[in-house]
Amino acid sequence: xxxxxxxxxxxxxxxxxxxxxxxxxFEDHKRGANNLSLIAQITTVExxxxxxxx
Numbered sequence: 001x002x003x004x005x006x007x008x009x010x011x012x013x014x015x016x017x018x019x020x021x022x023x024x025x026f027e028d029h030k031r032g033a034n035n036l037s038l039i040a041q042i043t044t045v046e047x048x049x050x051x052x053x054x
Contacts, residue, residue, distance in 0.1 A: 006041075008042070008046045009023065009042060011050070012042050025038060027044075
């Protein structure tokens with residue numbers, strides 16, 4: 001699951017409308033910060049974009 005999330009976070013970080021700090025948020029999460037809710041929102045939107053728009 002972590003690899004899936006990391007892939008979508010990396011893809012999301014390339015989009016203009018996401019903050020540049022997405023990668024930092026994910027790295028902080030891997031070090032123990034509880035950013036799960038935010039990461040879930042980001043990966044859900046990115047997955048939807050790839051499935052329906054790209």
